[in-house]
Amino acid sequence: MAPTRNARVLFAAIPEGFPIPGKTTVYDSSQKIVLGTVPLNGGFLIKTLVLSIDPYMRARMRMSTEKDSYSAPFVLGAPLKSHGVGLVLRSENPDVTPGKYVYGVSIPHQEYSVLPNMEELIFLEKDPNLPWTVYVGAAGMPGKTAYMAWKEYSQAKKDETAFITTGAGAVGSMVIQLAKRDGLKVIACAGSEEKVKFIQELGADVAFNYKTTDMRTVLAREGPINIFWDNVGGDALDAALEHAAVYARFLECGMISAYNTGYRGSKKLHYIFTKSITVNGFVVFRMKPKYDTEFYETIPRLLASGELKYREEVSRGLETVGHTILRIMEGKNTGKAVVAVAEE
Amino acid sequence: MAPTRNARVLFAAIPEGFPIPGKTTVYDSSQKIVLGTVPLNGGFLIKTLVLSIDPYMRARMRMSTEKDSYSAPFVLGAPLKSHGVGLVLRSENPDVTPGKYVYGVSIPHQEYSVLPNMEELIFLEKDPNLPWTVYVGAAGMPGKTAYMAWKEYSQAKKDETAFITTGAGAVGSMVIQLAKRDGLKVIACAGSEEKVKFIQELGADVAFNYKTTDMRTVLAREGPINIFWDNVGGDALDAALEHAAVYARFLECGMISAYNTGYRGSKKLHYIFTKSITVNGFVVFRMKPKYDTEFYETIPRLLASGELKYREEVSRGLETVGHTILRIMEGKNTGKAVVAVAEE
Structure with missing residues (x-):
């Protein structure tokens, strides 16, 4: 089986002011992965479909020794992480069958990732009238x-x-x-x-x-x-x-x-x-245990029917992540910023 | 009936920093009152027993045009007001009989005052083991x-x-x-x-x-x-x-x-x-409607029995008001600041 490109976006440097594409965040397409044989070690392989770009990510772009925030700092030299949706391609975990969709707070900014378990992840059912991008925005x-x-x-x-x-x-x-x-x-x-x-x-x-x-x-x-x-x-x-x-x-x-x-x-x-x-x-994350179930029972349906409106700004491909981050920090986006990484 | 001195403490100038006795606040003993004949106009005459000196009074020492606070500004040239206890001497109000004690937020810093009605006042029953001073402090x-x-x-x-x-x-x-x-x-x-x-x-x-x-x-x-x-x-x-x-x-x-x-x-x-x-x-004042009754049922008793401790710094006579105000602003007091204006 031929290796597949596994592009990613690295956290390359701690920004002093605004995060600069190519400096703070670097798109790197040099890595490859063999999808059929990459070791799973009991976990599962996902294909990243969409990634959310949110203001709080700026707080994670800090020294690893600074404990000042509610979210862990990004690791220098490793891919960024954010909320995202992935499609399970292969799995050694009996509860995580291929074809399922997972949503979570720490999806790597990488085209394909092996995840060890479902920690901080949930399964999503897609409403046929809502695109996946909405599941990291108004329905996320x-x-x-x-x-x-x-x-x-x-x-x-x-x-x-x-x-x-x-x-x-x-x-x-x-x-x-x-x-x-x-x-x-x-x-x-x-x-x-x-x-x-x-x-x-x-x-x-x-x-x-x-x-x-x-x-x-x-x-x-x-x-x-x-x-x-x-x-x-x-x-x-x-x-x-x-x-x-x-x-x-x-x-x-x-x-x-x-x-x-x-x-x-x-x-x-x-x-x-x-x-x-x-x-x-x-x-x-502290309110989810109380409200997650009623949220998914209520909001996606109202969004799909048009009773609740949403607006997104979707850019395509991991190479757009850095500019999208800067864009939302500067307030230039005109809708929820989402990067569509791949089609199913 | 001979006139009686009716000394008072005037709000004489808006302070820029700390309120200075003799400048911000001025003791004035020039006024007289005839206790037996002063017109009551349907109100009642009180003898001021104790006055409370509290940090929030600083916020009232401002321009009458500034609306920035929850309490009205003091009127320049008029007596200061604060929490205090008074003894009713004469009354034209059938509910306010002589010999009763009143407590309220706007007792004038004056030895005797005619008050129009019981608005912002309540009657107090004294625990025999607690001095009146405590009723503007730990029990006030x-x-x-x-x-x-x-x-x-x-x-x-x-x-x-x-x-x-x-x-x-x-x-x-x-x-x-x-x-x-x-x-x-x-x-x-x-x-x-x-x-x-x-x-x-x-x-x-x-x-x-x-x-x-x-x-x-x-x-x-x-x-x-x-x-x-x-x-x-x-x-x-x-x-x-x-x-x-x-x-x-x-x-x-x-x-x-x-x-x-x-x-x-x-x-x-x-x-x-x-x-x-x-x-x-x-x-x-916004919590009193809900808790005033249980407060008076609970706290004075615990203070009188010694189960709750309190400490006060009592100075005697209206002429001590100005220095007492400055003292609490400078944090020099070693207990709840109270001015004992008169004995019963």
């Missing part, structure tokens, strides 16, 4: 983050007002729709006119471009806000604190404003006590 | 703050670890004891060896002087912490975020580090999501 980790945290922490009540940052993003766009389904007034922002238009299509009552419209002016007019979904941190967090209602709930999902350029301190934290605000931080 | 607002927020937000579980700042203060000293009664390991700090000794007497397992001992070293050794009681903000908040356990609860009571010298931004807020931390801000 970002969708779960939105759905599970909204259920667990929003305490949403009809006619309340929610403010959602990065509203055109994979998480924010789902939160907007969940908030509207719960009967809230939704204020949402993004960084381009094109994204603002998408936010309006999702049903947001107030949509604005934070680069051209003063956030505090909007919040003063449309607030106060009962729920703040924070994907940004920094000055947006301070503006939300200033315009929060008493007993507001702040859902801290991420702080992309700081990932590449360092944390700017919040100076408005005193509103947390003067307004009796509740702030909840979360990461999706 | 600071004690309520500790008791009610601990009940509502700590989610305390036996054998968890709590870290309490300003542990020798009126609120912190009560929180330490409540945490120990719930079976927690308690780490607490204060700003002098004398206060550290008091914290140890309260039962704290680990007590340290934050001015001479590195907070992060203690928390690294004794943590991680499940509950953080924050009276300080600033760098202590960041240290607590660094050493928090997953699912930690942060109780945001105040940020005295910032009241006089401005807010230093927190730069460690990303731990809120990486560690799935819940942060709850609160102010006592």
